[in-house]
Structures are given as C-alpha cells and as structure tokens.
Amino acid sequence: MRDARLHAGIPIKPVYGPEDLAGVDVERDIGTPGEYPFTRGIHKHMYRDRLWTMRQYIGFGTPSETNARFKYLMAHGQDALNVAFDLPTQLGLDSDDPRAEGEVGRVGMAIDTFADMEEAFAGIPLDRVSVSLTINSMAAPITAMFFAVAEQQGTSRDRVVTTPQNDILKEFVARGTWVYPVDPSLRLVGDLIEYSARHYPRSNPVSVCGYHIREAGCTTAQEMAYGLAIAAAYVDMMVRRGMDVDDFAPRVSFNFTCWGKIFEEVAKFRAGRRLYARMLRERFGAKNPKSCMFRSLIGGGGSSFVPEEPENNIVRGAYIALAAALSGAQTMALPTYDEAYTIPSAKAQLIALRTMQICAEESGATDTVDPLAGSYYVEAITAEMEKKIVAEMAEVERMGGIVEAVKAGAIQAEVARQAYLFERKLASGEIPKVGVNCYVGDQRAAADQEVELYSCDPKVSAAQVAKLEKIRRERDHGAVDASLARLRDAARGTENLMPPIMDAVRAYATLGEIARAMKDVFGEHKEPVKFA
Amino acid sequence: MRVLVAKPGLDGHDRGAKVVVQALRDAGVEVIYTGLKRTPEEIVHEAVQEDVDVIGLSILSGAHLLLARRVLDGLRAQGAGDIKVVVGGIIPPRDVAELQQLGVRHVFPMATPLDDIVKAFKESL
Numbered sequence: 001m002r003d004a005r006l007h008a009g010i011p012i013k014p015v016y017g018p019e020d021l022a023g024v025d026v027e028r029d030i031g032t033p034g035e036y037p038f039t040r041g042i043h044k045h046m047y048r049d050r051l052w053t054m055r056q057y058i059g060f061g062t063p064s065e066t067n068a069r070f071k072y073l074m075a076h077g078q079d080a081l082n083v084a085f086d087l088p089t090q091l092g093l094d095s096d097d098p099r100a101e102g103e104v105g106r107v108g109m110a111i112d113t114f115a116d117m118e119e120a121f122a123g124i125p126l127d128r129v130s131v132s133l134t135i136n137s138m139a140a141p142i143t144a145m146f147f148a149v150a151e152q153q154g155t156s157r158d159r160v161v162t163t164p165q166n167d168i169l170k171e172f173v174a175r176g177t178w179v180y181p182v183d184p185s186l187r188l189v190g191d192l193i194e195y196s197a198r199h200y201p202r203s204n205p206v207s208v209c210g211y212h213i214r215e216a217g218c219t220t221a222q223e224m225a226y227g228l229a230i231a232a233a234y235v236d237m238m239v240r241r242g243m244d245v246d247d248f249a250p251r252v253s254f255n256f257t258c259w260g261k262i263f264e265e266v267a268k269f270r271a272g273r274r275l276y277a278r279m280l281r282e283r284f285g286a287k288n289p290k291s292c293m294f295r296s297l298i299g300g301g302g303s304s305f306v307p308e309e310p311e312n313n314i315v316r317g318a319y320i321a322l323a324a325a326l327s328g329a330q331t332m333a334l335p336t337y338d339e340a341y342t343i344p345s346a347k348a349q350l351i352a353l354r355t356m357q358i359c360a361e362e363s364g365a366t367d368t369v370d371p372l373a374g375s376y377y378v379e380a381i382t383a384e385m386e387k388k389i390v391a392e393m394a395e396v397e398r399m400g401g402i403v404e405a406v407k408a409g410a411i412q413a414e415v416a417r418q419a420y421l422f423e424r425k426l427a428s429g430e431i432p433k434v435g436v437n438c439y440v441g442d443q444r445a446a447a448d449q450e451v452e453l454y455s456c457d458p459k460v461s462a463a464q465v466a467k468l469e470k471i472r473r474e475r476d477h478g479a480v481d482a483s484l485a486r487l488r489d490a491a492r493g494t495e496n497l498m499p500p501i502m503d504a505v506r507a508y509a510t511l512g513e514i515a516r517a518m519k520d521v522f523g524e525h526k527e528p529v530k531f532a
Numbered sequence: 533m534r535v536l537v538a539k540p541g542l543d544g545h546d547r548g549a550k551v552v553v554q555a556l557r558d559a560g561v562e563v564i565y566t567g568l569k570r571t572p573e574e575i576v577h578e579a580v581q582e583d584v585d586v587i588g589l590s591i592l593s594g595a596h597l598l599l600a601r602r603v604l605d606g607l608r609a610q611g612a613g614d615i616k617v618v619v620g621g622i623i624p625p626r627d628v629a630e631l632q633q634l635g636v637r638h639v640f641p642m643a644t645p646l647d648d649i650v651k652a653f654k655e656s657l
Contacts, residue, residue: 087542087593091569099571102595103542176544176568216547303547307642341622341642343594416550423551423646436643453624456594527567531554 006264008221010384016376024379029274033369035289037277039270039382040370041328042293047366052324053331054356055132055297059084059108060343061460063120066109070124072346078353081124082132082333084108085142090177092138092515095464105460107343108134112468112512114505117145118152126150130161132207132297137179139166140188140497141514144505147200163204163253166192169230170209172406172525173415174216179515182407184522188497190237195498197248204253206234207297211257213411215303217419220264221385224272225392226411227256228279229402235284245284249291253330259301259316262323263381266372269296269327271386298324302335309435313337314351321359326372332356343454409528417532471508479507484517491521534584535653537565538575540603543593544568548620552588552649559650572602580612586637586656591621597630604635616656620649 004012013020024030031037034044043049056073058081059066070081085108088100094112095104104110111117121131126149135142143164150160168185171178178185189206196205210227218226231252238248256272258265277292286292300320305313314337324332334355336348344352360366372378399405406412425431432438483504490500497518504514537553539546546568556563564582566575579587587607591599600619607615619631620640628639638652 087544091542093542099542102598103593106594171544174547176546178544216545217551341624416547416554419547420551420554423555427646453626529565529567531550531557531565 006220006381006385007260008219008264008268008385008388010381010388012381016380018376020376020380024383029383030373030379036281036292037274038293039274040373042273042295042330044369046328046369047325047360048369051360051366052329052356053080053130054078054353055080055082055331055333056349056353057082057084057134057299057333058349059086060454061105061109061457062463063109063111063116064122065105065460067120067122067124069346069349070120073349073353074124074129076350076353077357080130080132080331082134083120084134085138086110087177089142089511090135090138092141092179092511092519094510094512095461095468097512104464106456110460110464111142111145112464112510113471113508114145114148115467115471115508117142117149121146121149121153125155126153127155127159130163132163132165134165136165136168136171136175136177137185137188138511138515139164139168140192141501141505141511143192143196143205144498144501148502148505157200158202160200161202161204162200163207164192165209165255166206167209167230167255169233169402169406170212170226173226173411174212178525178527180518180522181525182403184491184518185525186233186237186403188518189234190241191496191498193234193238193248194241194243195496197243197251201251204251205248207253207255208234209255211255211299211301213415214257215301216415217422218415219418220260220268221388222392222414222418223256224268224275224385225389225396226402227254228272228276228389229393229396231276232279232283233402235280239284245280245286246288246291249280249284249286250288250293254294254296256296256298257301258298258324258327259304259320262319262326263372263378264385265323266327266378267381267385269294269298270370270378270382271389273328275386275389295330297331297333298327298329299333300324300335302339305335305337305340306433306436307340310337310340312435313340314355317352317355318359321356322363322365325359325363325365326370328370338452341453345452345454347452407528409530412528413530413532468510472510475508480504480509480513483507483509484513487514487517488521491518533586533654533657534562534582535564535586535588536575536579536582536584537563537588537590538570538578539566539568539590540570540572540575540599541591541593541595542569543591543595545592546590548592549588549590551646552590552620555646555650556653559654561650561653572599572606575603576606576610576612579607579615580610584615586616586618586653588653589617589619589621591619591623594622596621596623597627597634600631600636601634618652618656620644
C-alpha cells in the first residue's frame with residue numbers, strides 16, 4: 001500500500017469509519033450552517049440563496065484598457081471586479097519615476113492620480129458593482145481615490161462596496177510590496193479600517209490573506225494559521241485603538257488559496273471557520289455573529305499551474321473550483337491556464353470564468369449546503385487540521401507573536417524552508433504533477449508553444465507619463481502643496497491619515513507625492529533576510 | 533565559488549530565488565542573497581564588493597531584458613565583466629536568445645528543474 005499524506009503532513013488512512021469521529025461533538029464542532037461556529041458555512045442556505053461572487057483578477061496597461069477588459073467580462077456574466085495594479089502603483093511610485101522604468105502597466109494597470117481612477121471606472125456603476133482592490137502599502141491612497149470616484153459618480157457612501165486588500169503583514173512575509181517599516185505600515189492598515197467602518201459601512205477595509213503565504217511555499221495548515229494570526233493582530237490593534245470589536249469585525253474578510261487535495265482544502269476551510277469564530281467570540285468578546293464569520297474569497301492557486309501542456313491547467317482549475325465550492329467560498333477567482341508564464345489573455349480569462357459558471361450551474365455542487373459534512377474522512381481530517389493549525393499558531397506565539405516574527409524574518413525563513421522542501425518533493429516525484437514528473441511523454445511539451453503571449457506595449461508608459469505631466473501642469477499647485485504639508489504633519493502625530501489623504505487625492509496630488517510625504521516621516525522598511 | 537542571488541526591480545516574488553539559494557547551499561556553493569527590490573547599481577556594487585563569480589538574477593515581472601542589460605552594462609563599466617550573469621524567472625522563450633546575446637550565460641525559464649539550475653551555476657565558471 002502506498003503512503004499518503006495531506007500537504008499539512010497529516011498521514012491519511014486508507015479507510016475511515018465511525019471510530020474516527022470519536023472526538024467530534026456534532027453540536028459543538030459541526031453545528032448548523034449559518035450559525036456559530038460556522039463550520040458548515042456562514043449562511044443558512046449558502047448557494048441556494050446566492051451563488052458565490054465571480055471575481056477574476058484583472059488589470060493591465062492604461063486605466064482605459066483595463067476598463068475595456070472589465071466591461072468584456074461583465075458582459076459575460078462576471079458580477080464583480082478584482083483590480084490588479086502595476087508594481088510602481090503598488091509601491092507608490094509615479095509612472096515617470098526612474099525606478100518605474102519597464103514596469104508601467106506591466107502586471108496591472110498604472111494609477112498616478114485620481115484622474116486615472118476616474119478613467120478606470122468610467123461607465124461602471126459603483127453603487128451596484130463591488131470592487132476588490134489588490135493594494136496593500138498603498139491601500140490608503142488608492143482606496144481614497146476609489147472613494148473619490150464613487151463620490152464623483154454621486155454614489156451614496158452606504159452603497160459603496162469595495163475591498164482593498166490592505167493586509168500589509170502578509171506583504172512582509174510574501175509578495176513583497178512593502179514600503180514603510182512594520183509599525184507605521186500597521187497604523188495605515190488601522191486608519192483605513194477605522195475610516196471605512198465610520199464612513200463606508202458596506203466596504204470591507206481589510207482582506208486578510210493566507211493566499212500569498214501559501215503561494216510562497218508554506219503548508220495548508222500554516223496558511224490558515226498565519227492568516228488567523230494576522231487577522232488576530234489587526235483585530236487586537238483596532239480594539240487597542242478603542243474600537244468596539246463589533247463595530248469593524250463584521251467587515252473583515254479573507255483571501256485564501258485552494259489547490260491540490262480537494263478534501264484537505266475543504267477540511268482547511270471548515271476548521272478555519274470554526275477557529276476564527278471561537279477566537280472572535282472567546283478572545284475578543286464579539287457579540288455580533290457577523291463578527292465571527294470567516295467570509296472568504298477563495299482564489300485558486302496559480303502556483304499549482306505549470307507551463308508544460310498548459311491546457312491541463314484548465315482541468316486543474318475545474319477541480320479547484322469544485323474544491324472551493326465544497327469549501328463554502330463567498331467569492332471565487334480562478335487562475336487562468338496561461339498564468340504560469342504570461343499575463344492572461346482574454347480567452348484564458350473567459351475559460352476561467354466559464355469554469356466557475358459550469359461548476360455553479362451544471363455540477364450540482366451548489367444544490368445543498370456543505371455536502372461533505374458527516375463524511376467520516378472529511379470530519380476526521382477537519383478535526384486533524386484544526387489541531388495542526390492550532391499547533392502552528394502556538395509556534396508563531398513562541399516566536400514572539402506574528403508581528404515580532406515578521407519583523408525578525410522568522411516566518412519568512414520558515415516559508416522559504418517549506419518552499420524548498422516542496423520543490424525537493426516535486427523533483428523526487430513524491431508530489432506528483434502530471435506531465436511534469438509523471439506520465440511524461442517522449443518529448444516534454446514545449447512551454448507556451450500554442451498560447452498567446454502578452455506583450456507590454458511601450459506606448460502605455462509614454463501615454464501614462466504624458467497624462468501625468470498634463471495633470472501636474474494644470475492642477476492647483478497651492479492646494480497640492482498645502483494638502484501634502486498637512487499629510488506630513490498628520491503623519492508625525494497620531495490622527496487618522498485618511499482625511500488628509502482624501503484631500504490630497506481630490507487636489508490631484510500624485511500617488512508618488514502622497515507616498516513620499518509619508519516616507520519623509522515614516523522612513524523605509526529594511527528587509528530581514530534570513531534562512532532556516 | 534561565490535554566488536550572489538539578487539532580485540532586481542520592483543517584483544516581490546522571491547519564492548524561486550530563495551529555493552535556488554537553498555539548493556546552491558546544499559550543493560556546497562557559497563551564496564549571498566540580498567533581498568527584494570535591489571537596483572541594478574546596487575547589485576553590481578554588491579557583486580564587486582563581495583567578489584562573487586556569478587550573479588543569479590530572479591525576475592518574474594517581465595522586466596528582465598531591461599534589468600539584465602543594466603546589470604551587465606554596470607559590470608562592464610566597473611571592469612567586472614568577468615562576473616558571469618544568469619537569469620531565472622518568468623522568461624518567455626522568445627526572450628531567451630536576446631538575453632544570451634546581451635551576455636547572459638544561462639537562462640532558466642519557468643519549469644527548469646532545480647538540479648539543472650545548480651549544475652548550470654557550477655558550469656558558469
């Protein structure tokens with residue numbers, strides 16, 4: 001008999017039976033859908049009442065090109081947007097900054113000023129379309145620009161639904177778009193949460209991500225453990241700032257990945273939901289059940305896609321969609337089959353959207369809530385995953401808590417160690433990958449022979465810079481300078497930075513100017529490079 | 533043999549770079565890794581100062597042609613043209629020949645087996 005293990009390292013028995021449920025208390029641990037501790041899902045009827053939101057990650061080139069792609073997918077039934085920004089935007093550099101050379105509009109759309117944001121959302125009704133903004137160190141100014149566009153469209157604040165990612169801790173661990181040191185970065189996260197809770201009651205000011213940490217190499221249990229530890233750090237920070245947990249926790253959301261073993265993913269999310277619910281109620285004293293809900297975007301893991309025989313990734317995507325549906329996703333996004341080597345083509349994005357729609361409408365996965373509940377196997381590994389996640393969280397505490405462990409580079413080192421172990425297992429065939437390390441034909445299919453490759457048009461950068469220069473010439477310089485001076489002053493103190501940032505945005509200060517004003521006060525993060 | 537593994541440009545994806553660092557170390561190679569968002573100038577300076585034999589650039593954003601050219605030009609300008617440069621990341625096949633023409637010794641596009649990368653570093657000398 002071959003050995004089998006979950007990615008979390010837990011051994012899998014060949015057969016599960018009633019004896020494996022000995023420690024599971026049905027009432028306490030599994031419960032009822034829509035009720036604490038939400039193991040079976042956060043809504044009573046789940047997809048019978050409302051399908052998950054389909055939200056492909058899009059953005060490239062200029063704001064107007066991105067606007068056109070938004071509209072293309074919306075015409076095909078996508079109901080919400082998930083915006084990708086280019087790296088200069090994510091790092092607070094204007095398109096004409098020397099460090100932005102070669103990167104403008106490349107991995108997302110370029111945003112320099114409020115005017116770009118107006119263009120990106122032209123003709124998109126922000127009172128009806130919810131918009132995720134994949135932005136972190138620059139979440140405060142970019143979300144301010146988004147709020148300003150909604151204001152300009154005449155949308156009332158309580159109709160605006162936006163989810164800036166705004167999870168800086170995971171940026172220090174994985175993904176890397178940090179700018180300021182850890183402490184002022186956390187302050188900005190908190191300022192946006194507070195401002196949003198007060199003024200934009202339906203917006204979700206933070207999306208806590210396990211996704212990128214797992215994509216960077218950690219295990220399933222670590223993904224959930226680090227995500228929950230990060231969420232706890234933010235909740236704790238807001239409570240310390242004087243907010244009542246129930247005033248903001250209902251709008252905290254999550255972004256987790258999903259790939260690999262279907263039942264392990266389901267168990268990870270079921271265990272994660274009950275751990276989060278218990279943490280919010282028992283540790284933070286939440287009274288509103290909504291505060292205890294682990295609402296998650298489940299984004300399929302692009303790291304499981306490979307360039308060899310790329311069409312096979314479509315099949316992998318279908319299993320991911322099924323796993324995410326069985327896991328109780330509120331929102332879903334899938335990687336595209338060409339994602340392993342290029343910015344997705346329109347065709348590949350449409351196939352990913354269609355994959356989710358087929359799963360939703362044809363597979364039957366949405367007919368009843370949490371269909372795997374009561375399975376000997378799934379309930380047993382849900383309990384096992386819970387123990388493993390708790391153990392990993394205890395390990396984080398031993399490192400001094402998530403904030404200290406991130407500052408020291410300890411989580412980063414562990415993630416890198418796991419990534420290396422994973423790579424070794426791929427090389428040895430211990431983790432199988434069809435067409436890569438098993439069932440490889442005579443000739444390994446040449447990567448991307450049959451796929452369209454995205455070309456970044458150099459004209460994008462020129463157009464963006466020309467527009468930026470025009471705005472710099474035409475705006476009210478006095479107003480810009482005054483707003484930036486106010487922002488610097490505010491940064492030196494402790495007040496919420498969102499109001500001065502909103503003022504700077506409305507005066508058409510550039511993202512680079514706003515970012516620099518804060519850098520003058522906060523300084524820059526110095527990365528702790530460490531290996532286990 | 534001394535190697536500098538570096539992440540030039542703005543791209544924050546360091547999984548590949550860190551895996552390669554660990555694989556090289558396990559293969560007995562002395563490796564320096566300097567973290568994210570290094571400029572080409574900083575990389576050249578660090579390579580010269582640390583007296584490395586090979587620089588490994590990891591780039592996933594698509595800006596590899598520009599960044600590799602900057603590092604190679606910088607090395608030549610410092611009289612350090614003998615330091616070999618290899619590049620890995622999301623490198624489309626259409627760009628491999630161009631990188632080699634610039635003077636990149638080896639290119640490791642997506643899906644290059646780890647052992648092949650380690651071997652290529654060792655053969656770069």
